[in-house]
Amino acid sequence: MRKILLTTGFMILSFSLMAQEIAVTVDAPSTAVAGQGFRIVYSVNSTEGRFQPPVFDPSFTVSGPQTSTSRNVQWINGEVTSVSTTTLIYYIVARETGKYIIPPAQYTAKKLTVASSQVEIEVVPGGSAAASGTGPGQQAAASGRDQQSPSAGSEVSLRMIMSDNEVFVGQPVTVTIKLYTRINLSGINDLRYPDFKGFLREEIETPPLKSLQSEVIGGTEYGTGVLQRFVLFPQVPGEIKIDPVQITAMVQQRGQGGDPFFDSFFSSVTTVPRNVSSEVSTIKVKPLPAPAPSDFYGAVGSFDISSSLSKTEIEVNDALTYTVTLKGSGNLSLAGTPVITFPQGIEKYDPKINIKGGGAGSGSKVFEYLLIPRSEGT
Numbered sequence: 001m002r003k004i005l006l007t008t009g010f011m012i013l014s015f016s017l018m019a020q021e022i023a024v025t026v027d028a029p030s031t032a033v034a035g036q037g038f039r040i041v042y043s044v045n046s047t048e049g050r051f052q053p054p055v056f057d058p059s060f061t062v063s064g065p066q067t068s069t070s071r072n073v074q075w076i077n078g079e080v081t082s083v084s085t086t087t088l089i090y091y092i093v094a095r096e097t098g099k100y101i102i103p104p105a106q107y108t109a110k111k112l113t114v115a116s117s118q119v120e121i122e123v124v125p126g127g128s129a130a131a132s133g134t135g136p137g138q139q140a141a142a143s144g145r146d147q148q149s150p151s152a153g154s155e156v157s158l159r160m161i162m163s164d165n166e167v168f169v170g171q172p173v174t175v176t177i178k179l180y181t182r183i184n185l186s187g188i189n190d191l192r193y194p195d196f197k198g199f200l201r202e203e204i205e206t207p208p209l210k211s212l213q214s215e216v217i218g219g220t221e222y223g224t225g226v227l228q229r230f231v232l233f234p235q236v237p238g239e240i241k242i243d244p245v246q247i248t249a250m251v252q253q254r255g256q257g258g259d260p261f262f263d264s265f266f267s268s269v270t271t272v273p274r275n276v277s278s279e280v281s282t283i284k285v286k287p288l289p290a291p292a293p294s295d296f297y298g299a300v301g302s303f304d305i306s307s308s309l310s311k312t313e314i315e316v317n318d319a320l321t322y323t324v325t326l327k328g329s330g331n332l333s334l335a336g337t338p339v340i341t342f343p344q345g346i347e348k349y350d351p352k353i354n355i356k357g358g359g360a361g362s363g364s365k366v367f368e369y370l371l372i373p374r375s376e377g378t
Contacts, residue, residue, distance in 0.1 A: 022046050024107050024116040029219035031122045034097050038219030039182075040090045042105055042116060047084040049109025054102050054118075056092070064090040066155070066183070091182075091220065094123040156181045156249050158227075158278040160242070166284045169237055170300030172330055173283065174204070177227045177245055181212070182220070184252040186271050191227060194243035198236050198285075200331075204229040233331050237287040244277040295339070301330015305338075316376055322369040324351075332357075332365040345375040 028040040042065075044051065056062050065088035094100070099122050104115040156179075163174040179188065188209065193201075212223030227247070234240065251274045288300070303326055310321040324338050332355055342348050349370040357363030 022049070022107065022109055022112065022114050024105060024114055026105065026116040026119055028102070028119045028121060030120070031124055032092075032094055032219045034094055034123050034125055036218030037091055037093050038121075039221070040092060040102070040119065042088045042090075044086040044088075044107050045084060046107070046109050047086050049107050051086065051088060052106040052108070053088075053090070054105045056090075056102065057094075057100050059094065059096045060100075061093040061095070062090055063092075064088070066091075089182075094121075097123050097125055099123075154180075155183045156185070156251065156274060156276050158245060158247060158276050160245055160278040160281050162281065162283065165282070166286070167234060168286050168300055169234055169288050170298055170331060170334070171234070172301060173232045173234070174229065175232055176229050177278070179209070179212075179225050179227055179247075179249075180215075180217075180222045181224075181249070182222060185223075186250040186252050188227065189248040189250065189273070190246075192246040194245065196232065196242065198234060198238075198240045199242075200233040200235060202231045202233070202331075204231060232283075234283065234285040237285050240283050240285055242281040242283065244280060246275060246277045249274045249276050295336065297336040298334040299331050299336075301328055301332075303328035303330060303335075314373065316373055319370055319372050322348075322371050324367040324369070326365040326367075327362070329362060332363050335365055338367060340369075342371070345373060345377065347372045347374055 023045055025043045026040065027043070029038050032038040042051070042053075053065070067089075068087045099120065102119040102121065104118050106113055106115045159176075159178045159180065161176040161178055164171075167173055177191070206226065206229045209225045209227055212225045215222050215224045250271045253270050253272050305324065305326050307322065307324045310323070314320055324340075326332065326335055326338075337351065337353075351367040351369045354366045354368075355363070356366075
């Protein structure tokens with residue numbers, strides 16, 4: 001009895017699939033930037049036919065397709081319906097500006113051939129406001145996004161984004177390690193730093209990466225996330241090269257079973273490690289103005305100093321606190337102790353020092369002096 005019911009179910013499902021009208025849709029940007037990657041996505045509501053890609057312009061650099069299939073089977077009021085989908089993603093870099101027409105793609109199934117619509121894409125020069133969707137008031141933001149663009153054509157890439165590429169010796173540089181991916185990842189392992197020869201490195205507390213944000217860069221959608229942030233303090237002048245940062249990305253790959261009917265529906269997912277590296281970066285480090293003051297300790301940045309008293313009127317031999325606060329961005333740990341000449345009759349003790357933050361962000365170095373006046377006066 002069970003075999004009869006199962007056979008009947010397959011017959012109903014087959015009729016449903018045969019009745020499904022096959023269609024091919026295409027999703028592509030209307031504009032792209034020369035030299036930057038974008039993607040074209042074809043979707044077919046079938047998994048049993050043959051896809052014929054269009055003939056791309058010879059000036060295009062094409063990678064792919066990245067293919068995925070899915071099948072949604074539903075039982076509603078005793079009837080079985082199935083919706084099958086094949087998705088093919090092509091990653092393209094257009095090197096020359098101009099208007100391009102991409103002819104239709106074709107899909108053949110059950111002796112029937114259907115075609116997508118053709119696509120027209122205008123490739124504009126790099127930095128064009130038309131391509132980035134920004135007006136004159138948004139050019140600064142567009143420039144920041146360009147700096148974060150991932151490597152064209154790569155499925156998973158890593159960027160070492162620096163706050164500045166030209167600094168003085170000791171001037172802090174904030175570095176952001178950012179991940180870009182177009183495929184599913186199950187995790188990130190083993191973040192490996194180079195030796196940062198010629199720099200001092202100070203970690204910035206960075207929340208663990210738990211989810212990725214969607215960003216569209218150059219017409220291509222990426223999942224992005226910040227892995228780590230830290231500050232570098234260059235110690236010597238010159239053009240200093242920084243070797244790549246490396247990670248191991250756990251890439252999800254869908255396996256195939258032996259049943260051609262249920263392969264896509266019940267296929268297993270395996271995790272494969274993939275080594276990913278950032279590119280080599282270069283920082284131009286300029287020497288500090290000469291000659292250096294004799295009391296210069298090495299703190300370079302932008303600072304302000306202020307002071308305050310815990311009391312302005314006290315009894316002789318009572319204690320008060322004199323606080324000196326150094327605020328700003330820079331390596332505050334290298335800032336020396338303030339040189340202060342206290343009046344006669346004031347007994348002072350070595351300061352208590354507290355450092356908060358610093359680096360390229362705002363921070364403070366606080367010196368707290370315990371003072372005891374031993375005589376009357378102002």
